[in-house]
Amino acid sequence: MAGKPPQSDPVQDAPQVAEPKHAAAGLPAIGHTLRIAQRQMGVKRTALTLLRVNQKDGFDCPGCAWPEPEHRHTAEFCENGAKAVAEEATLRRVTPDFFAAHPVSDLATRSGYWLGQQGRLTHPMYLAEGADRYEAVPWERAFDIIAEELTGLDSPDEALFYTSGRTSNEAAFLYQLFAREFGTNNLPDCSNMCHESSGSALNETIGIGKGSVLLDDLYQADLIIVAGQNPGTNHPRMLSALEKAKSNGARIITVNPLPEAGMERFKNPQTPQGMFKGAALTDLFLQIRIGGDQALFRLLNKLILETEGAVDEAFVGEHTHGYEEFAEAARAADWDETLTATGLTRAQIDEALSMVLASKRTIVCWAMGLTQHKHSVPTIREVVNFLLLRGNIGRPGAGVCPVRGHSNVQGDRTMGIFERPAPAFLDALEKEFGFAPPRGHGYDVVRAIRAMRDDKAKVFFAMGGNFVSASPDTEVTEAAMRRARLTVHVSTKLNRSHAVTGARALILPTLGRTERDLQGGGEQFVTVEDSMGMVHASRGRLDPASTQLLSEPAIVCRLARRVLGEDSRTPWEEFEKDYATVRDRIARVVPGFDDFNARVADPAGFALPHAPRDERRFPTATGKANFTAAPVEYPKLPEGRLLLQTLRSHDQYNTTIYGLDDRYRGIKNGRRVVLVNPEDARELGLADGSYTDLVSEWKDGVERRAAGFRVVHYPTARGCAAAYYPETNVLVPLDATADTSNTPASKSVVVRLEQSTTN
Numbered sequence: 175m176a177g178k179p180p181q182s183d184p185v186q187d188a189p190q191v192a193e194p195k196h197a198a199a200g201l202p203a204i205g206h207t208l209r210i211a212q213r214q215m216g217v218k219r220t221a222l223t224l225l226r227v228n229q230k231d232g233f234d235c236p237g238c239a240w241p242e243p244e245h246r247h248t249a250e251f252c253e254n255g256a257k258a259v260a261e262e263a264t265l266r267r268v269t270p271d272f273f274a275a276h277p278v279s280d281l282a283t284r285s286g287y288w289l290g291q292q293g294r295l296t297h298p299m300y301l302a303e304g305a306d307r308y309e310a311v312p313w314e315r316a317f318d319i320i321a322e323e324l325t326g327l328d329s330p331d332e333a334l335f336y337t338s339g340r341t342s343n344e345a346a347f348l349y350q351l352f353a354r355e356f357g358t359n360n361l362p363d364c365s366n367m368c369h370e371s372s373g374s375a376l377n378e379t380i381g382i383g384k385g386s387v388l389l390d391d392l393y394q395a396d397l398i399i400v401a402g403q404n405p406g407t408n409h410p411r412m413l414s415a416l417e418k419a420k421s422n423g424a425r426i427i428t429v430n431p432l433p434e435a436g437m438e439r440f441k442n443p444q445t446p447q448g449m450f451k452g453a454a455l456t457d458l459f460l461q462i463r464i465g466g467d468q469a470l471f472r473l474l475n476k477l478i479l480e481t482e483g484a485v486d487e488a489f490v491g492e493h494t495h496g497y498e499e500f501a502e503a504a505r506a507a508d509w510d511e512t513l514t515a516t517g518l519t520r521a522q523i524d525e526a527l528s529m530v531l532a533s534k535r536t537i538v539c540w541a542m543g544l545t546q547h548k549h550s551v552p553t554i555r556e557v558v559n560f561l562l563l564r565g566n567i568g569r570p571g572a573g574v575c576p577v578r579g580h581s582n583v584q585g586d587r588t589m590g591i592f593e594r595p596a597p598a599f600l601d602a603l604e605k606e607f608g609f610a611p612p613r614g615h616g617y618d619v620v621r622a623i624r625a626m627r628d629d630k631a632k633v634f635f636a637m638g639g640n641f642v643s644a645s646p647d648t649e650v651t652e653a654a655m656r657r658a659r660l661t662v663h664v665s666t667k668l669n670r671s672h673a674v675t676g677a678r679a680l681i682l683p684t685l686g687r688t689e690r691d692l693q694g695g696g697e698q699f700v701t702v703e704d705s706m707g708m709v710h711a712s713r714g715r716l717d718p719a720s721t722q723l724l725s726e727p728a729i730v731c732r733l734a735r736r737v738l739g740e741d742s743r744t745p746w747e748e749f750e751k752d753y754a755t756v757r758d759r760i761a762r763v764v765p766g767f768d769d770f771n772a773r774v775a776d777p778a779g780f781a782l783p784h785a786p787r788d789e790r791r792f793p794t795a796t797g798k799a800n801f802t803a804a805p806v807e808y809p810k811l812p813e814g815r816l817l818l819q820t821l822r823s824h825d826q827y828n829t830t831i832y833g834l835d836d837r838y839r840g841i842k843n844g845r846r847v848v849l850v851n852p853e854d855a856r857e858l859g860l861a862d863g864s865y866t867d868l869v870s871e872w873k874d875g876v877e878r879r880a881a882g883f884r885v886v887h888y889p890t891a892r893g894c895a896a897a898y899y900p901e902t903n904v905l906v907p908l909d910a911t912a913d914t915s916n917t918p919a920s921k922s923v924v925v926r927l928e929q930s931t932t933n
């Protein structure tokens with residue numbers, strides 16, 4: 175029988191700390207998976223549901239965006255994928271009675287963990303102006319309330335339409351279509367907070383903001399550099415791919431301020447050998463200083479240029495632009511300062527260089543450790559410089575591999591969820607639907623928060639996600655959200671954003687990825703695009719958690735009809751009935767989706783075109799792959815301060831907290847912990863187990879404090895600390911963003927640690 179949600183809260187945050195682990199997965203992962211799944215779904219449902227995850231006739235994991243291998247295992251999921259599925263397929267329910275028992279003022283005091291553990295939302299819920307309790311409301315009334323507010327705005331640009339990366343291609347395409355027919359490009363999305371820096375850098379340098387690597391390329395590479403990423407927790411099935419690449423002869427360099435168990439050894443539960451002995455993954459661990467990655471790749475590039483015959487002259491000559499200016503800048507790099515910025519030794523750089531020079535097919539994989547800094551875009555450009563120098567783009571086993579965090583975050587962007595849409599996309603939309611879409615750029619996440627703070631945006635609509643917890647500068651963001659006239663969340667489960675509301679609020683419960691989607695045209699499936707540009711179908715198989723749920727496409731279509739009325743010539747009703755009609759339109763508007771319905775009928779799905787990978791053609795401003803020559807930047811640290819990176823625990827997926835443990839790092843039953851290098855702690859007088867407040871320092875002079883963190887002496891890089899978000903998002907200033915991409919700089923926050931004011 176599935177277990178009851180935790181009653182008491184705050185669930186005791188009393189962290190117990192043990193030695194970090196040096197291997198990921200294995201038997202413990204199976205144990206944890208089954209325990210958490212059974213607690214949410216019971217035994218029978220656990221078996222039924224987990225055996226359908228990532229299967230060709232099943233549903234796509236609502237966790238990360240790691241691709242499916244050609245050959246699917248019976249159990250084609252990881253521990254964290256199982257947790258994501260269990261939370262969605264849980265037997266726990268949040269009914270109108272729950273809201274009757276828990277006023278918003280109470281929900282606002284609850285931890286994210288407790289809120290998420292309450293279960294699936296069952297009914298549309300409305301919080302009237304001045305009220306403190308959500309009450310059930312019919313769907314039609316809900317759409318009326320939204321229409322009232324939207325049509326009452328002075329401008330469509332006073333509305334914000336946020337998207338979280340779980341939204342399917344069909345729902346995302348319809349959502350952007352509605353927002354644009356309504357008259358705005360205010361389409362902030364979670365990508366603004368994660369890989370926007372990757373998109374900005376790659377669009378400029380290779381002409382497409384997506385990775386150029388497919389799974390087969392990983393298996394063929396002879397050198398894989400994994401930088402600023404923790405696959406063991408955030409993309410666990412990537413460890414299987416790295417294990418296979420190693421067995422094919424690849425070598426792996428890991429670049430990270432933190433040693434992570436998953437990159438040390440992977441105990442693959444799919445094989446007895448793997449389960450017990452496992453495979454060592456990393457050949458060279460470069461414990462980089464936070465924000466030192468651009469400096470590292472600049473030094474490698476400098477040494478490649480100084481090594482006879484190391485540059486692929488033929489490729490550089492034929493396919494690139496800007497080589498001379500870049501080479502001059504790289505050769506001029508000051509060794510001492512640049513090396514200091516890395517926090518590494520010359521010997522480590524030389525060892526990395528020897529592995530680079532021995533490689534014929536190199537791939538660089540990265541995640542938030544590279545994208546959430548002020549200088550993230552120049553850092554990723556430098557990674558591209560590194561790959562271009564030796565022709566490692568556009569041939570098997572080589573290329574760029576930004577690893578996406580959310581299951582369809584890349585698909586949403588492809589479908590037009592972007593506040594700065596390309597004119598060609600808007601032209602195609604206008605041609606297909608016969609209305610003039612807005613051309614002015616909209617708000618991304620950070621600008622959307624400012625707009626609400628400054629009363630320029632009055633209606634906030636979110637398709638999934640947990641906006642207030644995912645965003646930086648928590649106090650500013652929550653205050654801004656409370657200034658809205660109406661906040662609406664399309665959600666599957668309860669989260670903090672439901673307790674931080676505008677003057678009035680709506681919660682619209684929707685189907686999960688695991689659930690059957692019956693529409694007028696029969697049973698429907700949706701599609702997603704993974705991190706490597708593979709598009710495939712996802713079919714829910716479970717009965718919906720409530721008869722009151724609507725699918726995301728149905729919600730958008732009904733809202734559009736209610737708001738746009740008779741004037742709209744868009745066939746919203748037809749789209750709601752049969753998603754194949756939506757795919758037919760996608761095929762005519764979005765490049766690469768020709769014959770969409772026929773091609774997605776193939777259980778393996780299809781790969782979207784990628785000109786640099788497929789033809790070594792670079793659709794950039796110069797028509798070539800662009801070298802760039804940005805000055806090397808790195809975070810400077812005042813005396814007695816530390817550089818903090820915010821990160822996930824192993825029991826967490828974005829802002830969803832599955833549990834209070836982070837077992838690979840040796841932490842149990844607590845989240846308010848700060849990992850500090852023992853030498854730094856000694857110099858700062860911070861005993862292991864003592865409590866401290868984290869105070870961030872930013873040029874606006876505002877004091878941002880996160881109180882009551884247990885100090886954990888941990889082998890981080892010197893000067894670098896780490897703590898979990900969303901608890902430490904309060905420390906990240908709204909204006910502390912990456913240049914060009916405007917992504918919050920959550921990975922390099924200057925903090926001082928003060929005597930705790932709470933413990």
Ligand code: SF4
Pocket residue numbers: 235236237238239240250251252253254255256258408409410411412
């Ligand atoms: S690796 Fe990612 S997509 Fe695959 S099962 Fe795990 S969480 Fe889900």
